[in-house]
Amino acid sequence: MNNIIEIKNLNKFYGKKQALSDVTLSIKPGMFGLLGRNGAGKTTLMRTLAALLQKKSGSVTICGIPIENEKEIRKIIGYLPQEFSMYPSMNVMEAMDYLALLSGLNKQERRERIEVLLQKVNLTEHRKKKIRALSGGMKRRLGIAQALLNNPKVLIVDEPTAGLDPEERIRFRNLLSEVAEERIVILSTHIVGDIEATCENIAILDSGKVLYQGTVHNLLAVADGKVFTKTVDRKELPTLKRDLMITGMHTQGRDVSVRFLTEHGTSNAEACAPNIEDAYMFYLKKNGAELEVNGNVILE
Amino acid sequence: MLFWSELKKTIAGIPYLLFVIVVVIALNSQGVLNFSNDKVIEPNPTANQNYGIKNEEIPELIMPAAIEALYAEFLENRYQTYPIGFVKYVKLNDDEQRKVAEIIAAITNIEIEKIYASQDSCSDRNDNAIVVGDNANIQPDGNGGFVISLESGIAEEVQKDLELSVRKDMSYSQFKELMQSVDDILGGGSNYAAESLIGYGHVPITYEEAVRRYELVKNRDRFTGGYARLFSDYAVAMTFSILPVFLAVIIAMKDKRAKMSELIYIRKISSAKIITMRFLAVLAAAMLPVIVLSYISNISIWNLYPEMKLDYLAPLKYDLGWILPSAMITAAVGICLTELTDTPIAVAVCALWWFIDVNLGMKSVSASCTLFRLAPRHNSGTKSYFRTQDYIDHFPKILANRLLFTGLSIVLVVGTIFIYEAKRKGKFLWKK
Numbered sequence: 010m011n012n013i014i015e016i017k018n019l020n021k022f023y024g025k026k027q028a029l030s031d032v033t034l035s036i037k038p039g040m041f042g043l044l045g046r047n048g049a050g051k052t053t054l055m056r057t058l059a060a061l062l063q064k065k066s067g068s069v070t071i072c073g074i075p076i077e078n079e080k081e082i083r084k085i086i087g088y089l090p091q092e093f094s095m096y097p098s099m100n101v102m103e104a105m106d107y108l109a110l111l112s113g114l115n116k117q118e119r120r121e122r123i124e125v126l127l128q129k130v131n132l133t134e135h136r137k138k139k140i141r142a143l144s145g146g147m148k149r150r151l152g153i154a155q156a157l158l159n160n161p162k163v164l165i166v167d168e169p170t171a172g173l174d175p176e177e178r179i180r181f182r183n184l185l186s187e188v189a190e191e192r193i194v195i196l197s198t199h200i201v202g203d204i205e206a207t208c209e210n211i212a213i214l215d216s217g218k219v220l221y222q223g224t225v226h227n228l229l230a231v232a233d234g235k236v237f238t239k240t241v242d243r244k245e246l247p248t249l250k251r252d253l254m255i256t257g258m259h260t261q262g263r264d265v266s267v268r269f270l271t272e273h274g275t276s277n278a279e280a281c282a283p284n285i286e287d288a289y290m291f292y293l294k295k296n297g298a299e300l301e302v303n304g305n306v307i308l309e
Numbered sequence: 310m311l312f313w314s315e316l317k318k319t320i321a322g323i324p325y326l327l328f329v330i331v332v333v334i335a336l337n338s339q340g341v342l343n344f345s346n347d348k349v350i351e352p353n354p355t356a357n358q359n360y361g362i363k364n365e366e367i368p369e370l371i372m373p374a375a376i377e378a379l380y381a382e383f384l385e386n387r388y389q390t391y392p393i394g395f396v397k398y399v400k401l402n403d404d405e406q407r408k409v410a411e412i413i414a415a416i417t418n419i420e421i422e423k424i425y426a427s428q429d430s431c432s433d434r435n436d437n438a439i440v441v442g443d444n445a446n447i448q449p450d451g452n453g454g455f456v457i458s459l460e461s462g463i464a465e466e467v468q469k470d471l472e473l474s475v476r477k478d479m480s481y482s483q484f485k486e487l488m489q490s491v492d493d494i495l496g497g498g499s500n501y502a503a504e505s506l507i508g509y510g511h512v513p514i515t516y517e518e519a520v521r522r523y524e525l526v527k528n529r530d531r532f533t534g535g536y537a538r539l540f541s542d543y544a545v546a547m548t549f550s551i552l553p554v555f556l557a558v559i560i561a562m563k564d565k566r567a568k569m570s571e572l573i574y575i576r577k578i579s580s581a582k583i584i585t586m587r588f589l590a591v592l593a594a595a596m597l598p599v600i601v602l603s604y605i606s607n608i609s610i611w612n613l614y615p616e617m618k619l620d621y622l623a624p625l626k627y628d629l630g631w632i633l634p635s636a637m638i639t640a641a642v643g644i645c646l647t648e649l650t651d652t653p654i655a656v657a658v659c660a661l662w663w664f665i666d667v668n669l670g671m672k673s674v675s676a677s678c679t680l681f682r683l684a685p686r687h688n689s690g691t692k693s694y695f696r697t698q699d700y701i702d703h704f705p706k707i708l709a710n711r712l713l714f715t716g717l718s719i720v721l722v723v724g725t726i727f728i729y730e731a732k733r734k735g736k737f738l739w740k741k
């Protein structure tokens with residue numbers, strides 16, 4: 010049994026709408042980032058991997074198990090849906106215990122495992138708190154804990170950082186990195202910063218297609234020499250916006266420092282090193298994705 | 310283990326509390342929680358006891374009573390029938406009325422024209438009855454219709470004029486045939502059907518019969534059985550043919566409402582196990598209060614029969630044999646339709662089914678425990694706990710009914726397992 014996820018020519022439709030087209034990916038142990046705008050197909054891909062959706066065509070194997078073998082897949086997968094909750098009247102312990110029961114853990118295993126996991130996600134002191142009383146951040150952490158109950162070989166987390174405050178977000182990324190030491194963790198996000206901080210390997214998904222797959226390093230290399238900054242008067246901004254692909258702006262009094270992308274070099278601008286946002290934008294643009302960029306990168 | 314978790318989920322919370330309260334109120338309203346005033350009395354030849362009446366196929370009794378009843382309905386042209394169990398009042402057209410008149414004539418030897426004419430004057434009168442008001446007494450008949458009785462009028466006079474008596478040379482089999490043809494004209498289900506005529510044969514129960522009856526109560530039912538049966542009859546008709554559906558729908562909706570479905574779908578557990586455990590949890594939760602109540606009810610008579618051998622397990626036997634299949638079918642419909650549609654539609658379906666079934670009513674004890682009755686009735690009103698022989702006679706029918714619904718609910722649960730597994734794999738996505 011190998012330890013990789015192989016996805017080949019995966020196609021998925023919702024009625025007539027194609028949500029995934031010819032997705033081919035190979036995912037190795039460690040953190041894998043799936044980057045894409047809302048509606049790109051991230052959730053669809055992840056639910057397909059979790060055997061929660063039927064594909065139209067293509068093949069998927071997870072650690073050597075074909076996705077059609079749901080029974081075996083369920084044993085090795087942990088999944089944190091984008092949107093979820095638990096029975097509101099149960100407390101943290103009860104909810105974890107119920108889910109652990111469904112994962113087939115015996116009483117002894119449940120007690121030990123739940124304790125370790127609650128510790129890990131820092132919820133031990135909230136173990137008696139009702140689900141309905143949990144904050145967004147606590148609920149996410151509980152979500153990770155429940156996904157790890159069966160000690161899965163593959164952990165799939167769908168936009169886990171959405172709605173978290175910056176501090177919680179950082180804590181959460183660190184938690185995931187820790188977890189990823191011993192398994193495949195697939196993280197989807199539309200927030201570039203999440204990927205930058207945690208993932209070595211990534212894929213960019215847009216309109217159901219894989220635009221890029223590889224390391225963060227290589228992604229940056231592609232945008233190398235195509236990112237510039239220049240300081241202009243505020244009045245020039247509208248023309249600039251029309252002509253250039255702006256990925257960042259800084260206002261200083263009347264002047265604006267603009268960061269932009271261009272394939273052909275440019276005069277009176279200073280070249281600078283690309284970051285993932287730049288590279289991501291570059292990729293989307295190159296593939297004809299319609300972007301509306303206004304100062305900061307908006308991927309929504 | 311999972312069973313206990315599911316049971317806890319079902320029992321915790323307001324809905325279950327309401328369930329218990331409704332069950333208690335419903336059964337209490339039927340007076341089946343306390344039978345301490347309903348002692349079965351041992352027949353005593355010296356005391357002047359009235360042992361009640363029974364029906365027997367005695368032509369000399371049945372023929373005059375039946376023809377009189379038929380003539381009365383003929384005059385009003387309003388015949389009571391139970392074609393599919395619903396009470397239905399049939400109004401015949403002229404042709405058909407004439408045929409009925411012919412039959413009455415054939416049986417009584419009165420000229421058909423005379424009979425037919427008496428109906429004419431009466432129906433004229435009837436048409437005006439509501440307008441006339443003074444002479445008419447209109448009362449709800451309890452079936453959503455109205456009974457109009459004429460306090461004084463031609464109908465009665467005519468009836469007096471026509472002294473009906475069955476021809477001397479009329480044999481009972483001939484009579485039965487003629488009456489059956491009336492039933493055919495009425496579309497079936499009337500009191501004149503060959504097998505229903507016995508209803509007109511009222512005879513008092515003799516001492517010897519009363520003794521036999523008592524011996525059955527004593528030796529077969531060991532006293533407690535009859536009471537447990539009456540309790541079960543009401544428990545099934547009033548509560549368990551509908552209420553468990555709520556518990557089933559709630560447990561089946563719970564995951565989705567809590568946005569927890571995917572967390573559960575992804576688990577290792579088999580669909581068979583999760584659905585079966587939930588079904589069993591609903592059954593246990595539903596049966597728990599009724600078992601307690603059946604004992605509360607039954608215990609109320611335990612000291613009425615000192616020095617007698619009572620069957621202390623009778624309530625439990627009837628709970629499991631009679632009430633449980635009802636809980637099973639309603640819970641199964643609930644869990645199945647909820648998983649299928651993700652809506653509480655099952656509540657409406659069960660409510661409708663129950664409503665129709667209860668309205669099928671209880672024309673007679675033997676007609677009310679047929680194979681397809683959701684709530685088979687076996688209740689002959691007062692002193693039902695006397696009717697051990699009836700129960701012995703009808704037992705195969707009731708058993709078949711209960712087995713049918715048990716089997717059906719198992720089929721539904723198995724179906725639900727397949728539905729659930731398909732949903733887990735995202736095969737029902739079109740609904741989104």
Ligand SMILES: Nc1ncnc2c1ncn2[C@@H]1O[C@H](COP(=O)(O)OP(=O)(O)O)[C@@H](O)[C@H]1O
Nearest residue numbers: 023028045046047048049050051052053054741
């Ligand atoms: N159940 C569904 N039925 C129909 N269309 C859907 C459904 N789920 C998602 N889609 C569509 O498929 C596309 C991909 O959605 P999704 O996988 O949720 O994207 P992401 O998670 O990247 O935001 C979107 O255009 C979305 O509208």
Ligand SMILES: [Mg+2]
Nearest residue numbers: 051052091168
């Ligand atoms: Mg999504």
